[in-house]
Amino acid sequence: xxxxxxxxxxxxxxxxxxxxxxxxxxxxxxxxxxxxxxxxxxxxxxxxxxxxxxxxxxxxxxxxxxxxxxxxxxxxxxxxxxxxxxxxxxxxxxxxxxxxxxxxxxxxxxxxxxxxxxxxxxxxxxxxxxxxxxxxxxxxxxxxxxxxxxxxxxxxxxxxxxxxxxxxxxxxxxxxxxxxxxxxxxxxxxxxxxxxxxxxxxxxxxxxxxxxxxxxxxxxxxxxxxxxxxxxxxx
Numbered sequence: 001x002x003x004x005x006x007x008x009x010x011x012x013x014x015x016x017x018x019x020x021x022x023x024x025x026x027x028x029x030x031x032x033x034x035x036x037x038x039x040x041x042x043x044x045x046x047x048x049x050x051x052x053x054x055x056x057x058x059x060x061x062x063x064x065x066x067x068x069x070x071x072x073x074x075x076x077x078x079x080x081x082x083x084x085x086x087x088x089x090x091x092x093x094x095x096x097x098x099x100x101x102x103x104x105x106x107x108x109x110x111x112x113x114x115x116x117x118x119x120x121x122x123x124x125x126x127x128x129x130x131x132x133x134x135x136x137x138x139x140x141x142x143x144x145x146x147x148x149x150x151x152x153x154x155x156x157x158x159x160x161x162x163x164x165x166x167x168x169x170x171x172x173x174x175x176x177x178x179x180x181x182x183x184x185x186x187x188x189x190x191x192x193x194x195x196x197x198x199x200x201x202x203x204x205x206x207x208x209x210x211x212x213x214x215x216x217x218x219x220x221x222x223x224x225x226x227x228x229x230x231x232x233x234x235x
Contacts, residue, residue: 001027001030001031001069001070001071001072002026002072002073003026003027003071003072003073003126003130004026004073004074004075004076004077004122004126005073005075005076005077005119005122005123005125005126005129006018006019006022006023006026006076006077006078006079006096006098007019007076007077007078007079007107007122007125008078008079009078009079009080009099009102010080010102014081015079015080015081017081018079018080018081018082018095018096018097019079019096020042021042021046021079021094021095021096022079022094022096022098023129024040024042024043024094025040025042025043025093025094025096027129027130028040028042028043028133029043031069031130031133031134032134033054033062034062034063034064034065034066035063035064035066035134035135035137036063037054037058037059037060037062037063038054038059039051043093046088046093046094046095047088047093064135066137067138068137068138068139068140068185069130069134069137069138069139069140070139070140070141070142071126071127071130071139071140071141071142072141072142072143072144072190073122073123073126073127073141073143073144074116074143074144074145074146074190075108075115075116075117075118075119075122076107076108076117076119076121076122076123076125076126077098077099077100077107077117078098078099078100078101078102078107079096079097079098079099080096080097080098080099081095081096081097082095082096082097083095100117107119109162111146111147111148111166112146112147112148112149112204112205113147113200113204116146116147118146118165118166118169120169120170120172120173121173123144123170123173123174123177124173124174124176124177127139127141127173127174127177127182127184128177128180128182130182131177131180131181131182131183136181136182136183137183138183138185139182139183139184139185140184140185140186140187140188141174141184141186141187141188142188143188143190143191144167144170144187144188144189144190145163145166145167145189145190145191145206146162146163146166146206147197147200147204147205147206148160148162148163148204148205149203149204149205150194150200150201150202150203150204150205151203152205154210154212154219157205157210157221158210158219158220158221158222159221159222160208160221160222160223161222163208163221163223164222164223164226167189167223167226167227167230168226171187171230174187189208189227190206191206191207191208192207192208192209193207193209193211193218194206194207194209194210194211195207195211207221208220208221208223208224208227209221209224
């Protein structure tokens with residue numbers, strides 16, 4: 001499940017509820033049924049009769065049906081209340097506007113992709129949200145990482161300190177979450193190799209190993225060596 005953490009843009013009630021709705025309409029859409037047997041009440045109220053109903057048998061089968069939950073997390077956004085009650089649809093049912101800065105200050109450093117900001121504290125909040133709201137399931141972090149430009153030269157691509165900094169900060173927040181009781185049993189960095197991204201193609205590279213597209217030769221980046229030390233508990 002892809003789960004961006006949504007933080008209220010301001011601390012007024014409207015934005016607090018907007019952030020809540022954003023979480024319910026993304027993660028809750030799936031986690032609520034497999035935990036409690038029904039869709040989140042917020043979705044039921046706003047989507048109304050466009051939301052399918054579960055039979056009693058389906059509810060019984062859904063409740064507690066997940067052995068393990070996979071969560072993909074990259075970034076965090078601010079959520080702002082944005083009511084639109086005249087043209088309700090899949091695109092705007094949640095009545096939320098996503099914002100990437102507060103008072104002119106970006107929520108975090110931006111990766112190569114315009115949607116990706118470095119916000120480590122959001123990772124902690126996302127994992128703890130799953131723990132606290134959905135009965136602390138076993139979790140695997142299926143994807144977590146940051147990209148660089150696909151046009152970087154080989155020497156520049158191999159020196160990926162910004163990626164090391166990203167992983168270092170995010171893994172510290174993950175450790176903090178597990179120390180606080182979250183049952184995370186696995187973590188996968190995105191990604192092992194530079195690959196063809198489904199939106200950005202070869203213009204964006206997430207790998208900790210550089211791949212020459214002409215020869216397919218692999219070149220470990222600095223982040224590869226850093227990860228090796230982390231796995232050996234040397235970092």
